[in-house]
Amino acid sequence: MTDEITPELFAKLVNLAAFAFDPKEAEYLRTELNKQLKAIRQLESVALDAEVPLASRGVTYAPESRPPLRADAWTPCENPDEILAQAPQVVDRYIIVPNIPHTELE
Amino acid sequence: MSIIDSPAYEIAHKVKHGELSAVAVLEAALERVAAVDGRPGTLDGGLLTDEDQAKVHAFITLTADRARVQAEQVDARVRAGEDVGPLAGVPVTFKDLYCLRGVRTTAASRILSNFTAPYSATTVERVEAAGAVTLGKVNLDEFAYGSSSESSAFQPTTRNPWDPARVPGGSSGGSAAAVASGQGCLSLGTDTGGSIRQPAAFCGVVGLKPTYGRVSRYGIIAFGSSLDCPGPLARDVRDAALMLSVIAGPDPCDSTAATVPVPNYLEEIDRGVKGMRIGLSPDFLRIAFPDPHTGEIIMEDLADEICDVTLRAADKLAAAGAEIIENIPMPNSAYGIPVYFVISRVEASSNLHRFDGVKYGYRSQGDFGDLNEMYRQTRAEGFGLEPKLRILMGMYVSAAQYSEHYYQRALNVRSMIRADFAAAFDPQGDYRLDALLTPTAPTPPFKMGDIYGDSLLMQYADQLTVSANHAGVPALTFPGGLSQEGLPIGLQLIGPDFAESTLFRAGYAFEQATADETWRAVKPRVLTEAGL
Numbered sequence: 001m002t003d004e005i006t007p008e009l010f011a012k013l014v015n016l017a018a019f020a021f022d023p024k025e026a027e028y029l030r031t032e033l034n035k036q037l038k039a040i041r042q043l044e045s046v047a048l049d050a051e052v053p054l055a056s057r058g059v060t061y062a063p064e065s066r067p068p069l070r071a072d073a074w075t076p077c078e079n080p081d082e083i084l085a086q087a088p089q090v091v092d093r094y095i096i097v098p099n100i101p102h103t104e105l106e
Numbered sequence: 107m108s109i110i111d112s113p114a115y116e117i118a119h120k121v122k123h124g125e126l127s128a129v130a131v132l133e134a135a136l137e138r139v140a141a142v143d144g145r146p147g148t149l150d151g152g153l154l155t156d157e158d159q160a161k162v163h164a165f166i167t168l169t170a171d172r173a174r175v176q177a178e179q180v181d182a183r184v185r186a187g188e189d190v191g192p193l194a195g196v197p198v199t200f201k202d203l204y205c206l207r208g209v210r211t212t213a214a215s216r217i218l219s220n221f222t223a224p225y226s227a228t229t230v231e232r233v234e235a236a237g238a239v240t241l242g243k244v245n246l247d248e249f250a251y252g253s254s255s256e257s258s259a260f261q262p263t264t265r266n267p268w269d270p271a272r273v274p275g276g277s278s279g280g281s282a283a284a285v286a287s288g289q290g291c292l293s294l295g296t297d298t299g300g301s302i303r304q305p306a307a308f309c310g311v312v313g314l315k316p317t318y319g320r321v322s323r324y325g326i327i328a329f330g331s332s333l334d335c336p337g338p339l340a341r342d343v344r345d346a347a348l349m350l351s352v353i354a355g356p357d358p359c360d361s362t363a364a365t366v367p368v369p370n371y372l373e374e375i376d377r378g379v380k381g382m383r384i385g386l387s388p389d390f391l392r393i394a395f396p397d398p399h400t401g402e403i404i405m406e407d408l409a410d411e412i413c414d415v416t417l418r419a420a421d422k423l424a425a426a427g428a429e430i431i432e433n434i435p436m437p438n439s440a441y442g443i444p445v446y447f448v449i450s451r452v453e454a455s456s457n458l459h460r461f462d463g464v465k466y467g468y469r470s471q472g473d474f475g476d477l478n479e480m481y482r483q484t485r486a487e488g489f490g491l492e493p494k495l496r497i498l499m500g501m502y503v504s505a506a507q508y509s510e511h512y513y514q515r516a517l518n519v520r521s522m523i524r525a526d527f528a529a530a531f532d533p534q535g536d537y538r539l540d541a542l543l544t545p546t547a548p549t550p551p552f553k554m555g556d557i558y559g560d561s562l563l564m565q566y567a568d569q570l571t572v573s574a575n576h577a578g579v580p581a582l583t584f585p586g587g588l589s590q591e592g593l594p595i596g597l598q599l600i601g602p603d604f605a606e607s608t609l610f611r612a613g614y615a616f617e618q619a620t621a622d623e624t625w626r627a628v629k630p631r632v633l634t635e636a637g638l
Contacts, residue, residue: 058578
C-alpha cells in the first residue's frame with residue numbers, strides 16, 4: 001500500500017494518462033494529489049460492516065422504474081458529414097492520425 | 107422594471123395569449139446582456155480591465171441570431187392560433203456542457219473549443235420544443251470541475267452579480283449569474299456534487315438537483331456518470347418547477363432515465379406544508395475541513411449568520427403548518443467529500459479518456475513521430491490543470507492494486523450515506539421526514555482568487571450538497587436571506603427519491619411566507635449600478 005504519490009509513481013501515472021508536464025506543473029499537481037489523498041484517508045476510520053453493499057449509484061431502480069432495453073436495431077446516422085467535419089484531419093472521408101506505433105512481425 | 111425581470115411563467119402566459127411578443131422579450135434580454143455582461147469568455151482572454159471587473163461575463167456563446175429566428179417563429183405560431191408550449195417566448199441559457207446542434211459546445215475547455223455539436227441534448231430539444239428561446243451557452247468550471255467557475259479556459263470567467271469581486275460559485279456559475287442578473291429567465295445546469303445548488307445559493311436564485319434518473323443526461327458532456335444530474339436554475343420556485351416539468355421523464359437515449367411518472371408540479375405547488383414533517387440535522391450545521399497547515403480534519407460549527415437563517419426558515423415553515431423534527435442523525439454525510447474525491451475522480455478520468463485529438467476537438471499542431479506523441483501533446487495543451495488533476499487521481503485510486511482500499515471502500519461508504527437518508531425518510535421509521543432543511547453552502551460567496559488553486563479547500567465548499575448526489579435524492583436550494591455583508595445565503599431542502607413536488611411545495615411556502623420581507627427587495631449590485 002503506497003501512502004504517498006512519489007515522483008516516480010507520479011511519472012508513471014502521467015505516462016499512462018498520456019500527459020506531459022513541465023517540472024513546476026508536475027510538482028503542483030503531485031502536491032495537490034497528496035493533499036487530496038490525506039482527505040481520502042479519513043475513510044479509513046469508517047467501521048465497515050461486512051454486509052454494507054457497494055453502491056454504484058444512489059437511487060435503486062425497481063423493475064417498474066427501469067427503462068426497457070432498446071431494440072437491437074441499426075439506425076443510420078442522419079448527418080455523418082457533420083460528424084466527420086469535427087475531425088482535426090480527414091482525407092477522402094478517412095480520419096487521419098500520425099503513425100500508429102507497431103512492431104513488424106518477422 | 108424590464109419585462110425580462112418577470113417570472114418565466116408570467117412571460118409564457120402573456121406570450122401564449124398574444125399580450126406580449128416573444129421578439130420583445132428577446133430584445134429585453136439582449137439589452138440586459140449588453141448592459142451587464144461585458145465581453146464573453148474567450149481562450150487567452152487577456153488582461154482584465156477595470157470594466158471587466160465590474161461585469162458578469164456569464165456567456166461563452168451568445169446565440170442572438172438563432173434566438174431571433176426562434177422568437178419570430180413563436181410569435182407566428184401564436185398568431186396562427188397554435189399552442190406554443192409552456193415556455194412560450196421565455197429566454198433560456200444552457201451551461202456549455204449541453205450539446206446544441208450547430209452551436210459550439212466547449213465544456214469551457216480548450217480541448218473542445220472548436221467542437222460544434224452535431225446533435226442536441228434531449229433536455230435542450232424538450233426546452234426548445236416547449237417554445238423557449240435559446241439566448242446562448244454560459245460559462246462554467248472546465249468540464250464542471252470546480253466550485254467557483256474560475257477554472258474555465260474561457261476568460262474572463264463569470265463574476266457574482268451581487269459583488270463582481272466574488273465568485274458566482276460553480277460549476278454552473280454562468281447559469282446562476284445569468285439568471286440572477288436577468289440575462290434570460292431560466293438556465294439549465296448540471297449538479298454532480300452541488301454544481302447547481304451552490305452557485306444558485308451564491309447568486310441568490312433557486313436551483314434544483316433532481317433525483318438521479320429524473321432527467322435524461324443524453325447529450326450532456328459527462329463528468330461523474332453515477333452522480334450527474336441536469337436541472338434548472340430560476341428566480342423563483344414556480345419557475346424551477348415549470349422547467350422541471352418540461353425536461354423530466356424517460357428517454358430512450360438514456361438507460362438511466364427512470365420510467366417514473368412525472369407529476370404536475372405546478373398544480374401541486376401551492377398545497378402548502380400543513381402536516382409536512384421537516385427535519386433539522388446537527389450534522390448539517392457544522393463542517394469538517396482540512397487544516398490548511400497540517401491537513402488534519404477539523405470540525406467546526408457553521409457561522410452564526412448561516413445557522414440563524416436556517417433556523418428562521420424552520421420557524422417560518424412551522425408557522426405555515428409544518429412540523430419541525432430536530433436532531434436528525436446524518437453521521438455519514440461527514441464523509442461526503444472524501445467519498446467524492448474517489449468516486450467522482452474515477453468516473454471523470456474514465457469519461458475524459460475519449461478526448462484525444464482524433465475524432466473531434468482540439469489537436470496540437472506539430473510534426474509528431476507517432477500517435478502517442480500526438481496524444482500526449484494534445485492532452486497536455488488541451489486540458490487545464492483541474493481536469494489533469496482529476497484524471498490522475500481517478501487513475502490512481504482505481505488502479506488494480508489500490509482499488510479495494512480506495513474505490514471499493516468509497517462505494518461502501520456511499521451506501522452508508524444513502525442509508526442515513528433512507529432512515530430519515532422511511533415512512534415507518536423513527537423520523538418519517540418529508541424533507542430535511544439545511545444550509546446550502548458553508549459560507550456566502552467568497553472572493554475571486556481566495557481559494558482557487560487549493561483543490562482541497564475548494565472541494566469542501568460542496569460539503570453540504572454532495573451527500574444528496576451520493577444518495578441520488580433530490581435537493582432544492584432557494585434564497586433564505588442576506589449575510590451581514592449583503593450577500594445571498596441559500597437554504598436547501600432534501601427529499602426522498604422522486605419527491606421533487608414536496609420540495610417545490612415547501613420552497614414555495616417559504617417564498618410566500620417571506621414575500622414582504624425587506625431582503626427580498628434587494629437587487630444584485632450589477633443591476634443597481636447599471637440603473638436597472
